[in-house]
Amino acid sequence: MKVLGKEDTNQEKKNVNYLTAKEVRRISRENRKTTDEFEKTRERKNVSVDEYTTIMKNNDNLMEVENLHTYFFTDIGIVKSVSGVTFDVPKGKTVGIVGESGCGKSVTSLSIMQLVQRPQGQIVEGQIRFDFDEYIYDLAKIPNEKMQQIRGNEISMIFQEPMTSLNPVFRIGLQVDEVIELHNHGMSKEKIKNRTIEMLDMVGIANSEGVYKMFPHELSGGMRQRVMIAMALSCDPKLIIADEPTTALDVTIQAQIMDLLRNLKNKINSSIMLITHDLGVIAEMADFVVVMYAGKVIEKGTAKEIFHNPLHPYTVGLMASRPKIGGLKAGKLYSIPGSVPNPVDMPDYCYFKDRCNRSMKKCNGAYPPEIYVSDTHMVACYHYLDSEEEKHD
Amino acid sequence: MTERANGIPNIYKHKNEVEDYVIEVKNLKKYYPVSSGLFAKVKANVKAVDDVSFNIKRGTTMGLVGESGCGKTTIGKTILKLTDKTEGKIFFEGIDIHELNRKELRKIRPKIQIIFQDPYSSLSPRMPVGEIIGEAVRDNKLISADKYDDYISQIMLDCGLQVYHKERYPHEFSGGQRQRICIARALALNPDFIVCDEPVSALDVSIQAQIINLLKELQDKYNLTYLFISHDLSVVEYISDTVGVMYLGNLVEYSDKETIFSNPLHPYTKALFSAIPVSDPEIKTERIILEGSIPSPANPPSGCKFHTRCNYCMDICKVEIPEMVEVENGHMTACHLYHKKQT
Numbered sequence: 001m002k003v004l005g006k007e008d009t010n011q012e013k014k015n016v017n018y019l020t021a022k023e024v025r026r027i028s029r030e031n032r033k034t035t036d037e038f039e040k041t042r043e044r045k046n047v048s049v050d051e052y053t054t055i056m057k058n059n060d061n062l063m064e065v066e067n068l069h070t071y072f073f074t075d076i077g078i079v080k081s082v083s084g085v086t087f088d089v090p091k092g093k094t095v096g097i098v099g100e101s102g103c104g105k106s107v108t109s110l111s112i113m114q115l116v117q118r119p120q121g122q123i124v125e126g127q128i129r130f131d132f133d134e135y136i137y138d139l140a141k142i143p144n145e146k147m148q149q150i151r152g153n154e155i156s157m158i159f160q161e162p163m164t165s166l167n168p169v170f171r172i173g174l175q176v177d178e179v180i181e182l183h184n185h186g187m188s189k190e191k192i193k194n195r196t197i198e199m200l201d202m203v204g205i206a207n208s209e210g211v212y213k214m215f216p217h218e219l220s221g222g223m224r225q226r227v228m229i230a231m232a233l234s235c236d237p238k239l240i241i242a243d244e245p246t247t248a249l250d251v252t253i254q255a256q257i258m259d260l261l262r263n264l265k266n267k268i269n270s271s272i273m274l275i276t277h278d279l280g281v282i283a284e285m286a287d288f289v290v291v292m293y294a295g296k297v298i299e300k301g302t303a304k305e306i307f308h309n310p311l312h313p314y315t316v317g318l319m320a321s322r323p324k325i326g327g328l329k330a331g332k333l334y335s336i337p338g339s340v341p342n343p344v345d346m347p348d349y350c351y352f353k354d355r356c357n358r359s360m361k362k363c364n365g366a367y368p369p370e371i372y373v374s375d376t377h378m379v380a381c382y383h384y385l386d387s388e389e390e391k392h393d
Numbered sequence: 394m395t396e397r398a399n400g401i402p403n404i405y406k407h408k409n410e411v412e413d414y415v416i417e418v419k420n421l422k423k424y425y426p427v428s429s430g431l432f433a434k435v436k437a438n439v440k441a442v443d444d445v446s447f448n449i450k451r452g453t454t455m456g457l458v459g460e461s462g463c464g465k466t467t468i469g470k471t472i473l474k475l476t477d478k479t480e481g482k483i484f485f486e487g488i489d490i491h492e493l494n495r496k497e498l499r500k501i502r503p504k505i506q507i508i509f510q511d512p513y514s515s516l517s518p519r520m521p522v523g524e525i526i527g528e529a530v531r532d533n534k535l536i537s538a539d540k541y542d543d544y545i546s547q548i549m550l551d552c553g554l555q556v557y558h559k560e561r562y563p564h565e566f567s568g569g570q571r572q573r574i575c576i577a578r579a580l581a582l583n584p585d586f587i588v589c590d591e592p593v594s595a596l597d598v599s600i601q602a603q604i605i606n607l608l609k610e611l612q613d614k615y616n617l618t619y620l621f622i623s624h625d626l627s628v629v630e631y632i633s634d635t636v637g638v639m640y641l642g643n644l645v646e647y648s649d650k651e652t653i654f655s656n657p658l659h660p661y662t663k664a665l666f667s668a669i670p671v672s673d674p675e676i677k678t679e680r681i682i683l684e685g686s687i688p689s690p691a692n693p694p695s696g697c698k699f700h701t702r703c704n705y706c707m708d709i710c711k712v713e714i715p716e717m718v719e720v721e722n723g724h725m726t727a728c729h730l731y732h733k734k735q736t
Contacts, residue, residue, distance in 0.1 A: 102530055102595040220686045221461075250460040251623060252683045255668035259682055277598060303674040321602035323631035325654065325669055332609070333631065335602035345530025 026073050031073035035119040042118075042144070052141040054129050060237060061131065063089040063269045065111070068126035068140070069102075070111045077344040081107040083295045085126075086370075087288075089239065093266065094272040097304070098279060098287030098318075102340055104295040105275045109241045113157055114147045121251075128241075132152070153183050156232040160244035162224035166216040173212035176200070176231050183235045199230040201266075204260055223254035226260070226393075233264060240265075241273045246281060258285060261297060279322060283307055288376075291315050294340055294351040296367075301377035311379040313356045350381070358383060412482075415450040416472060417620040423467050426448035427691055437705060439691045440708065441467040443642035444481075446717075449586075449635070451678050454612065456625055456633030456650070458665070460687050464642045465622045469588040473505055473619065474498065487495050489559070503533050506579035510591035512571035516563040522549075523559030526577045535582060545581065551614070552577040553607060569600035573607065580611060584619045593628060602657040630654055638662045641690055641698045648724040658726045660703050697729065705730055 048373065055393075057064055070082040082104040085351070089095045097105045110116045111123055122305055129141035132154060139147070167175060176196040181187065187195075193212075199210035203226040216224060232240055242261065246254040261281040262285065274285055281287055282303070289306040291299040299312040310316045313347045320334035342349060350356070353363045362382045371384045420699060422445075424438035442464045447457045457465050470476045472483055474490050482489055490501060509515040514526055527545045530536055536544045546556045552573045563571055572592060579587055589608065593601040605628065623629050627635060636653045638646040638661065646659040657663045664681040683702045688694055694701050700710040707729060715727045 087701065088592060136431065222686050251668040252460060253686060254670075255680055255682055258670075259680070278670065279598075279672045283672045284670045285673045286674075307672060307674055318673065320598050320599060323627045324603070324672070325627050325630055331664070332606050334604055336599040338602075339569065339600070350622045393645060 019076055027077060028075045031075070031078075035073050035122060038122045038124075039119050043124075044143075047143045048240070049135075050278065051136045052143075052146075054127065054136055054138045056129055056131055056136055057273065058088065059131075061092050062087045062091045062131040063131070064127070065108070065112070066127045066129070068108065068111060068128065069124040070116060070121060071124050072117075072121045074344075079343045080295050080346060081121075082111065083346075085295075086291070087290045087297060087300055089271050089273055090288070091131075092265075092269055092271060092275055093152050093286045093287040094285050095290060096274045096276065096282035096289045096382045097292060098282055099275060099292035100153060100277060100340065101179075102294075102343070103292045105292055106243055108292075109157065109243055109275055112241065113151060113155060114139065114144070119199060132238075147359060152237070153235045154237055155241065156167050156235065156237040158225075158228050158232050158240065158242045158245045162221060162248065164226050165228055168216050169210070170215075170281055171199075172214050172216065172219070172227055175187060176227065176304070180234050195234065199234050200227070202233070202264070203227075203230045205230075205255075207350065220253075221249055222256060225257055226254075229257075229260065235327070237270055239271050239381050240274060241253075241275070243275045244277070245274075247276065247278070254281070261285070276359050279307075291318075294343070294346065296351065296380065298352065298381070299377075299379045301374070305374065305377045309377075311373065312352075312375070312381050312383060313358050313383075314352050317357075322372075333378060402535045403418060407626055410641070412448070413451045414448045415451050415622070416620070417482075417487075418448070418468070418472070419446050419482040419484070421468065421471060421483060422446045422479045423464075423471055423476065424479045437691050440693060441690060442471065445479075445639075445644045447637055447641075447644065447647055449618055449620060452612070452616045452620055452634055453634040454621050456629035456636045457620060457622045457634065457639060458624060458629050459528060461624065462641075462690065463639045464690075465624075465639055466590055468639075469507065469590050469620060469622050473507055473588060475507075484617035497556070498535050499533075503529070503535065503582035504585045505588070506582060506586070507588040507590060507671060508572075508575050508579050508592045511595050512568055512575055513595070515575060515613075516571060517588075518563055521560050521562055522566075522574055525574060526581050529578070534583065548577050548581045551611065552580065553603075556627075567600075568596050569603060572596060572600075572604050576604075576607065576611070580615070582651040584617070585669040586620070588620045590622045591624070592621075594623065598736060601628070610633065625664065638665065641687060641693055643727060644727045645699065645728070646724075647717075652721070652724050656724075658720055658724065659697050659699075659728045660705050661731075664704075697727075 029090050039042065061341055066086050068082055068085045070213060072079040072081055085108055087095065097108065099105050107116065112128055116123065123140045130137055130139050148211040174194055176199060177192050179197050180192050197208045197212060200211055205211050205223065205226055219227065219287060247258050249257060258281065263271065274282065286303050289303050290297055291312065293314050306315065310319055318335060321336060323333060336355050341351055341354065349365060350363050350368050353359045368380045368382045370378050370380050371379050373384055410562050421442055425438055426435045427437045428435045439646050444470060447455065458467065459465050472480050475604055475663050484490055485501065485505060488500065488501065493501065523545055526548060527541065531541065541563040549556060549558065552572065554573055554577060563574065564575065574680055593604050599721060609632065612619065621629060621632055630650060633650050635649050636646050638659065640661050646653060646662045664683050667679065667681045675688050681704065685702055688701060696712045697710040697715050700706045703710065715729045715732060717727045718731055719725050
């Protein structure tokens with residue numbers, strides 16, 4: 001699982017060279033103190049329901065993530081993987097989250113699922129409000145036992161690597177059965193098997209009875225991803241989190257899987273949170289797009305707004321650096337210089353300033369505020385501050 | 394070329410007078426035997442590459458696309474003689490490299506280099522970067538000892554690395570910079586031909602653009618020839634001059650870039666191109682969705698290997714293997730649909 005992200009560990013190694021053993025001990029002692037406190041509040045017994053019951057800001061939303069902060073307390077300092085992420089997932093819509101590796105997309109989804117590696121990883125601040133029809137809970141504060149009932153039943157996840165997410169020593173049928181059994185207590189064996197086969201049929205596996213008896217290695221990558229999707233959908237979740245569901249697949253298979261996800265979404269009427277670094281996939285699937293950079297949302301809006309009128313220099317650069325079929329071939333491909341800043345030691349000005357081709361004097365100041373250019377389109381960049389005089393200097 | 398060819402017997406030479414081809418592949422076949430039983434009886438052959446021919450002109454890039462398992466990488470490896478061929482011929486600058494003995498091959502090797510997909514596993518973690526880049530240069534005595542240091546520094550600067558990076562180890566670099574080290578390592582031997590085996594697919598989008606630009610710059614500077622293997626069609630379209638599309642060990646279509654992207658002929662190519670996601674939510678492309686997945690190469694379908702997934706399948710496709718025909722100038726395809734029109 002990609003909890004800490006390869007990039008984070010790399011960055012850590014780089015910094016280890018500049019820390020003395022004494023400093024590392026001091027940092028880890030301090031971290032222990034803070035994480036212990038977080039753990040203590042988490043591990044409490046008999047938490048009253050009032051503590052994590054909230055109200056939605058907008059009733060059309062299935063989930064509202066507000067000012068989410070997820071930090072990792074490592075021996076070389078605090079890695080702020082997600083720092084202040086706010087976005088909504090409306091009912092029955094697809095929200096796409098784009099960004100490069102290490103920008104916190106996966107950690108955001110793991111925070112929603114409460115699967116962040118504890119005790120190092122902690123949700124420090126923020127709310128994740130989720131609408132369960134009868135009640136509205138804040139997933140950031142919900143106790144573990146309660147969360148276990150929600151995972152799989154209400155929110156389920158499709159991971160990137162279908163090869164590593166399936167257990168190689170158990171038959172496909174058994175693995176899907178297990179999911180259904182766990183979430184529907186008291187269902188008879190026969191009913192479970194029928195449900196599994198029905199699910200495999202639904203995701204377009206032609207020989208579902210045969211596949212039921214197969215082992216994961218007998219299936220191709222696309223088929224394995226279908227099994228994963230069948231597993232995720234087996235309890236009719238309200239929200240499906242798809243973390244790079246097609247990255248490990250070929251283009252023709254990717255097209256099949258995207259088609260399948262789109263059809264299934266309409267069939268069971270759920271929302272999808274699609275995480276990917278492929279702008280093409282986002283454009284095809286998503287209704288709303290959230291662009292993340294270094295743990296922050298730098299731009300969000302409807303798919304049309306983001307793709308037709310990208311505002312933040314990073315979004316613009318990201319789109320330009322992708323060669324387009326049938327696009328202009330003359331000249332060089334645009335490339336964003338440099339790389340993502342060190343997550344342990346983030347600058348206090350705009351995180352993108354050092355790589356930005358449009359940076360100005362004002363960018364040296366505090367991190368830019370969220371600026372709404374339309375009702376749905378938000379961008380965090382000083383270029384779009386309204387007052388004219390500020391633009392001039 | 395003449396210096397290097399010294400000491401190589403003339404009988405292997407084969408010079409094409411008309412075009413300056415760096416690589417000529419003729420009817421290349423590579424089978425991997427699948428054996429089982431007590432005496433390892435050969436049960437079947439996995440036909441990884443089955444009768445593939447193409448040429449690459451000097452200073453150009455050929456893109457090779459196809460789904461995983463279609464034999465793209467095997468072709469790259471066989472051209473470098475990292476694996477032995479089963480049948481066919483591969484000429485590098487007119488010399489059949491698979492006929493050379495070890496000593497002769499050693500002379501050729503620096504001229505053919507490869508860049509691998511994963512920059513995390515293709516660099517030795519125990520060697521400083523300067524050593525990774527320079528080891529083969531010293532080993533092949535390409536440069537005199539007094540010029541060696543400057544030479545390595547120059548190569549590193551060319552590839553966008555700093556001279557002080559020489560003493561560092563690979564783990565201190567990010568993915569994009571590691572790929573630069575891999576490129577520098579290949580480039581240090583002053584090659585004519587580089588096989589790029591998915592060099593950007595493990596990298597982030599913004600870093601991909603940097604590496605693609607670097608490869609293009611180096612090509613212009615040193616007149617390099619590339620075989621660019623990738624499953625990412627938009628990258629292939631950007632960097633290639635000619636494009637070959639592979640399916641299950643066969644080359645199904647081959648043409649220059651403009652023709653193949655504006656007028657794909659083979660049904661598989663059409664499906665492959667239509668599967669590319671377009672980054673514009675307004676444009677809804679008519680997508681040809683292929684049913685099922687790629688068949689096992691150990692037991693490929695009879696006749697045209699694509700007929701099990703093809704929308705235009707005819708009776709003849711199930712029986713007869715289609716031959717490569719030239720439909721328009723330089724645009725080759727292996728499909729029965731175009732055989733009819735010819736006759």
